[in-house]
Amino acid sequence: xxxxxxxxxxxxxxxxxxxxxxxxxxxxxxxxxxxxxxxxxxxxxxxxxxxxxxxxxxxxxxxxxxxxxxxxxxxxxxxxxxxxxxxxxxxxxxxxxxxxxxxxxxxxxxxxxxxxxxxxxxxxxxxxxxxxxxxxxxxxxxxxxxxxxxxxxxxxxxxxxxxxxxxxxxxxxxxxxxxxxxxxxxxxxxxxxxxxxxxxxxxxxxxxxxxxxxxxxxxxxxxxxxxxxxxxxxxxxxxxxxxxxxxxxxxxxxxxxxxxxxxxxxxxxxxxxxxxxxxxxxxxxxxxxxxxxxxxxxxxxxxxxxxxxxxxxxxxxxxxxxxxxxxxxxxxxxxxxxxxxxxxxxxxxxxxxxxxxxxxxxxx
Amino acid sequence: xxxxxxxxxxxxxxxxxxxxxxxxxxxxxxxxxxxxxxxxxxxxxxxxxxxxxxxxxxxxxxxxxxxxxxxxxxxxxx
Numbered sequence: 470x471x472x473x474x475x476x477x478x479x480x481x482x483x484x485x486x487x488x489x490x491x492x493x494x495x496x497x498x499x500x501x502x503x504x505x506x507x508x509x510x511x512x513x514x515x516x517x518x519x520x521x522x523x524x525x526x527x528x529x530x531x532x533x534x535x536x537x538x539x540x541x542x543x544x545x546x547x548x549x550x551x552x553x554x555x556x557x558x559x560x561x562x563x564x565x566x567x568x569x570x571x572x573x574x575x576x577x578x579x580x581x582x583x584x585x586x587x588x589x590x591x592x593x594x595x596x597x598x599x600x601x602x603x604x605x606x607x608x609x610x611x612x613x614x615x616x617x618x619x620x621x622x623x624x625x626x627x628x629x630x631x632x633x634x635x636x637x638x639x640x641x642x643x644x645x646x647x648x649x650x651x652x653x654x655x656x657x658x659x660x661x662x663x664x665x666x667x668x669x670x671x672x673x674x675x676x677x678x679x680x681x682x683x684x685x686x687x688x689x690x691x692x693x694x695x696x697x698x699x700x701x702x703x704x705x706x707x708x709x710x711x712x713x714x715x716x717x718x719x720x721x722x723x724x725x726x727x728x729x730x731x732x733x734x735x736x737x738x739x740x741x742x743x744x745x746x747x748x749x750x751x752x753x754x755x756x757x758x759x760x761x762x763x764x765x766x767x768x769x770x771x772x773x774x775x776x777x778x779x780x781x782x783x784x785x786x787x788x789x790x791x792x793x794x795x796x797x798x799x800x801x802x803x804x805x806x807x808x809x810x811x812x813x814x815x816x817x818x819x820x821x822x823x824x825x826x827x828x829x830x831x832x833x
Numbered sequence: 834x835x836x837x838x839x840x841x842x843x844x845x846x847x848x849x850x851x852x853x854x855x856x857x858x859x860x861x862x863x864x865x866x867x868x869x870x871x872x873x874x875x876x877x878x879x880x881x882x883x884x885x886x887x888x889x890x891x892x893x894x895x896x897x898x899x900x901x902x903x904x905x906x907x908x909x910x911x
Contacts, residue, residue: 507911595911618908620842625908640889641907645880650843653910663911689889689905691841696851700839702884702903 500524500587506663507593514671538660604637624666634686647731736815740823792817847875
């Protein structure tokens, strides 16, 4: 028996799989969004089963508080990018497969290019904006989506956009109000729960890749780990929801999913905190005649209308704090810099008026 | 008729129960939800879908016989 057959012997001897099924797994390409609580167990089983090409996209780094559930990592991974750390571990687990790490944030700009290289997409993300983005990119590229999500002791699993079945938007057309559903980092999670849900996702992927059994398309599986109960609900495709996504195909790259989910993108800081921040560049975006000047911050003076022209003199990762007279124009200025790829930009709430008042308070 | 109402996720937290029995006349899903929201005001600002006898239904669906009604919220965690 060759090494290939030895590695996969226990699954090859299953009559539904055999050598032919193993070849199907080896030629399948699966992309996992997020290498966290759900992504880790899913990736581990997919790699071990011999899924030939695995993509992992995650911009985040491993933290020590991840280790109780994100089982691909150890102490030595802390501080490393998750996609790269996961790739490292999976290549040791199964050196015969190809693992592509994308240590970046999934955005509407990169999603279509990346999704197009894979056959099946696994959603292991942890927020609604990414989940709607993943759904829409799957509809546009016509890929089956293996969905998993958790809340405290409960989990959900489904297969969307498969065999003309429903999509995520057919189940939940609109995102819930921003902030109405807390995340695992706020409310906690027991490590075993994402272990179970991520493993169920891996199982759905393998069934799709092999074409065996019945997948969860058209069904939502709910699991309650405290009562150990599984419940399944039938869900239906809503053509209008699918068409809505297809209609945005051309403009997909410019869709703002944070905005769609009601998430505030503009970072605002208080006047009293500005004076404490070191190594940042302040920019006064008011017209030259506007008073009072805040000289103690040593700002650059660039009126809003000329901001775009002067952008190239700043580094995109540099911390930049913008202010105007009262904090209205500076919001616009933050958007301009963000649109140009600046990642560490904020504006002062209340603008120069608030800064001036703060200065007086400090002097007293 | 008797309904079994099941609350999942944060809805179980809002009502402080996971399941209850309810005696109610024939009603639409929307009418049932109004009754439940009066009983549990915290349900008012929650987003969820409704399944009757394990099948997702819209708010106009009429419940006219003994049934199991599940309130299903979206989860985001991962």
